[in-house]
Amino acid sequence: MRIYKKYSGIIVRYDNIDLSLDTSDYDTDLSFISHAHHDHLPIKVNRLYASRETIVLSSLRGFKYDTIIEIDKNLRMSNSGHILGSKLLMIKDKILYTGDICTRDRGFLKGAEPIECRVLIIESTYGVSYFKFPNLNELVNEANRIIRKNLDEGRHVLLMGYELGKAQLLTYIFKNYKLIIHDRIANINALYKNLGVDLYDYEALPLSIAESKNILKKEPQVIISPMSKSFEKNFKSKYNAVSIAFTGWAMSNRFDNYDYALPLSDHADYYELIDFVKKCNPDKILTFHGFTKEFASSLHELGFDASEISNDLRLDEFF
Ligand SMILES: [Zn+2]
Numbered sequence: 001m002r003i004y005k006k007y008s009g010i011i012v013r014y015d016n017i018d019l020s021l022d023t024s025d026y027d028t029d030l031s032f033i034s035h036a037h038h039d040h041l042p043i044k045v046n047r048l049y050a051s052r053e054t055i056v057l058s059s060l061r062g063f064k065y066d067t068i069i070e071i072d073k074n075l076r077m078s079n080s081g082h083i084l085g086s087k088l089l090m091i092k093d094k095i096l097y098t099g100d101i102c103t104r105d106r107g108f109l110k111g112a113e114p115i116e117c118r119v120l121i122i123e124s125t126y127g128v129s130y131f132k133f134p135n136l137n138e139l140v141n142e143a144n145r146i147i148r149k150n151l152d153e154g155r156h157v158l159l160m161g162y163e164l165g166k167a168q169l170l171t172y173i174f175k176n177y178k179l180i181i182h183d184r185i186a187n188i189n190a191l192y193k194n195l196g197v198d199l200y201d202y203e204a205l206p207l208s209i210a211e212s213k214n215i216l217k218k219e220p221q222v223i224i225s226p227m228s229k230s231f232e233k234n235f236k237s238k239y240n241a242v243s244i245a246f247t248g249w250a251m252s253n254r255f256d257n258y259d260y261a262l263p264l265s266d267h268a269d270y271y272e273l274i275d276f277v278k279k280c281n282p283d284k285i286l287t288f289h290g291f292t293k294e295f296a297s298s299l300h301e302l303g304f305d306a307s308e309i310s311n312d313l314r315l316d317e318f319f
């Protein structure tokens, strides 16, 4: 049994099978894709294990896979709470891999549930104690206060987030404003609807149509937008507008160059990660992404056997 890092992802070798987890390395027997964010997608695969939503959302982004397996006796998926269709993977009932994970319920997304395991491979994007995200209701109230103030003062409001995942959550949470949707996001929203998640109960206008109808010249609007500085700049050159960036990094200074930044994250914060680990109660923990060293050392202090994932790790004692 070996677990090691390769490119942006991880390889698990068991029973003479190389299983790749979210890596661009496609030269393995089997690939698992936890969700459809770009940094997790290989350009091709030999055989793929992934959720239906992940396969559909990946194809919209130009990643098409043909050899898909639906059942494998060694593998089991469950909700990871990060975006639509995102999954945790249990390998041989022993190893749990989280991909990107969020344990908080948000809008139409349910948080991930912990599962007892022997080895836990867990992301640590926000794995330092500084990251404690606010309660969702408080955050939404704060956003509503900012939105209303700016609309009242005649400014458009750009609600900005990653195109896949965050933008759909923003659409859902703020649907009470008659939203205008950036065209690329409108395409993804339509796909969510096909996948059974109706984000609004009205016909939201794509931005290009709203512009062609001069709607933005008439009244201040709320627009769901990608997290893009160039889009924001271009938009502000035409209209009086403010931007609100929605990301966990709003707690750092990385998003200080937006008018407002609020920590609405699709990842677990430090405390939620710790809680998840405790409930999984593993014998061995491997951390990946972000604060790998820091999070492993926090877990170590709590009495866990934890380290960041390395280029070659043998775990024969577990199998
Ligand atoms: Zn992701």
Ligand SMILES: [Zn+2]
Binding pocket: 037, 039, 040, 100
């Ligand atoms: Zn990711």
